[in-house]
Amino acid sequence: MPKKYHITPKPAPLDMDYVFKFTIVRGENCINCGKCIKVCIYEAHKRRTDDPRKMADPNTVVCRNCFRCIQECPRGALEKSINKDYSNIGGAFWKPDILMSLWKQAEDGNVPVSGAGYRGPFTGIGFDSMWTDMSEIVRPTRDGIHGREYINTGVDLGSKLNHLTFDSNGQLISVVPETIDLPFPILFDITAYKLSLHVKEAILKAASVIQTCLIIPVTEITPELEKHSDNIIPSLASTDIDKHEAILKKARLVAIDYSDAMLKDFQALKEKIKKHNHALTIVRVPAVKNVEEIVAKLTQNGAEIIQIVADYRGQEINESSGKDGRLLKDIIRAIHSRLVEDKIRDSVTLVASGGIGMAEHVPKAMLCGSDLTAIDIPLLVALGVRVFEEPQKLLVFPEGLDKIPSRKLTQRIVNLMGAWHSQILEMMGAMGIREARRLRGESGRAIFFEEIDRESFGKLFKKEKR
């Protein structure tokens, strides 16, 4: 058994302006009696230090919405409302609660836990319209997450053979393609964002700590970053391959942006890269409307790893159709089924990216048919970045980010990934799946809203068309 893969979290708070969910305002009819101090167990209410006869403004950062102060104030002088900053951040996909949860996970590395049942909507769109299965009496795993048994989150990148061929002497004829193992099914990808060297370095170091790789434009690879060349995946256009010979020589993986020309002669491109070293090639394909067609063709032409790049909310990249575009969940399912139909699924590794924002999205994307995922925005949110979707996409970086020690920024990303790792183990343990490789396309262990709702409520309540 391999050594257990473990990500070690360490508290790494940022000295930043926290977004909080509630605002409490003390009305003028407050009589400074101090009842709120007594009833609040979170210490949101205190007296003023300069004038202890008076109450200070409530510290709502610590408020947990228990309503004790509201309900027990003898004068009804306290008023609570949803904080404006809270309702303004994020949007329909990057909900404020997701951002707050990511900040918290980056700070302490713990699995978010709370009391009371699930409080969100019954179902949603994309990954929110599926549940994962669990096993109990009929086919349980042993021990779930607290296990004596090892739940392996490792995946391989590369092409795999359907079967092995031997000659009459029992000698292996098949050439087994090279693969690269990752202990965790997440790649980092910062190709879409302009970041300072300080931030890039922190992200790259985090990739190195958790033993994954960072996809980064080849032009941004400076000597400082090259120290971690094992964890770098240079990304470039196919036409630039010869320009960056030195960097390509060190790379284990190279990411090439898709262009239609590749469909004609992918082998030649691969040879060109192989000329420089033995690196495996990732083709980055935007999740356009006919993406399954492109992926199938590329695979037939020998592509070994394909990254599907949806937009930052996991939507299809499609200038014309806007709203009707598919979401990552459906895009991946379509590609996976297409490759299975064409009997070429094992020859390629699929990386799902764009709109992977929470731990649950990773195993869900894999159940839908990807082998692993790549993330971008969560890495930045871990560093305190605020995401806004409206009126248009905007990332706001915390002030003074470049002055925060790189070690702390790295730790925050490591913490986030540690929390995600633990959560992925929880879901895999519940599903009774002990190998992340076996998650791929295992849709029998998923429950899709459209299917189950049609099967039960649809059958029961749908009116016959006359």
Added chain:
Amino acid sequence: MKPSTVKINKMPSRFKHQVPKYKVTRSDACINCGTCAKTCPYGVHERSEGHNKVKPPIDYKCIGFECQSKDFCCITKCPRKALSLSLNPMYNTLGDPRWTADMITGTWIMAETGYPPERTDLDYNVGNSGGGFDKLRFKFPAKPAKVDKAEISTAIPLNRRKDGRADVVISTPVYGGGMSFGSVSLSTMVSKAHNATIWNTFTCTGEGGFPDILKPYCDHVITQVATGLFGVREETIQRVKIVELKYAQGAKPGLGGHLLGEKNTEAVAKMREAVKGTSLFSPFPFHSVYSIEDHKKHIDWIKAVNPTALLSVKVSTPNDVDMVAVGSYYAGAHIIHIDGGYGGTGAAPDIAKKNIAMPIEYAITKVHNFLKAEGVRDAITLIASGGIRTAHDLAKAICLGANGAVIGTAELVALECVRCGNCESGRGCSRGIATTDSVLADLFDEKWATQRLTNMYNAWNVQLVDILQKFGMHDVSELVGRTDLLEHIDYSH
């Protein structure tokens, strides 16, 4: 029909204020004439003797916009038009899509008065989750058959196997879910058991043993045998009428339990026969059960220890929950208790609560139909839980195929839980419900809590009887599996 032990008494909130839905604003035009204080029958406005000024409005007492049609409305009566009414932004901070502020407020009124709210401005029967129960509505007939409410029975038998074991009948088709010793305050635990006795129904110990303080109610307490086997003893199995084997919990299916070291106090450790201060894991799953055959062995073991008790099997809702249910029937269970993915918890990973296992609504129909196809539906009791918030949810669950339901959160809301979700953090529940903190656990006594629960059970029973009457039914068992009485607002129109 409710048992004679049920007595309805008004039991007001422990707190000075409720969470207001409306905001009454008094402008500077007010001349402190006191007209509002005289006209408002609800006590929103107060002007004390000897004071010149009218006090700030007490918002939560206001019944809202419907008052404007009444002739005592302060807004129309005010000679200076100084009063105005709006929705209170504070109300948006209460509740969530599953348990809306109206639903919480409605439950509080039921627990206070014993009856459904008279106010018509509260949408307390359905939530805002956009799916499941919240999309189902009853199709009441335009002209119902005349049924005398006094003749309607809400009692259900729990032993339908006719295997010679105890004939247990509960007076209302709902009972309390497991909340373990240590996870809730003693007043909460005892009041749940006391109310179960008053209503001739049950409550459950949860995992962690059967504390002696519940002994007076042991005919109405289900003891749980869960995967950690904590606190399981022959004598506790022998003292009860129902034993529940807990395989999984809806909020954290497939994850087991984890009692933090600091919660493992001397009393808890003694009950669990463990060492004080150590973290206690309840593994997943039962390490002695890896097949339905093993499961039968388990049931036989309990049956041998207590020759009259009924066996309940609590499972969560995976894809194969129907197979598990049939397997449990053949293994000898009397009750199959399915706990849906959106069920309650004292603490569970958010990722599990949201994502693992299916909502209860689908599981009920799945299990009911599978048991029917197997020809054993009439020989087993199907109990649903994990998302039964209101009497309407209960009736809908029965229409979908359950015999009855188990509730947890609704009971806690009756005790003034606001669902803030901090049950397990720091000192525990700041409202004194799910905590063993010596100060917080004393925030209310058992008498208050028992009456609040009894009141809420009554309000639910009143609503259930009302539904049965509208359908012209005499017995709640007539409602089981009647999906034809429901419609789905997406599919049916």
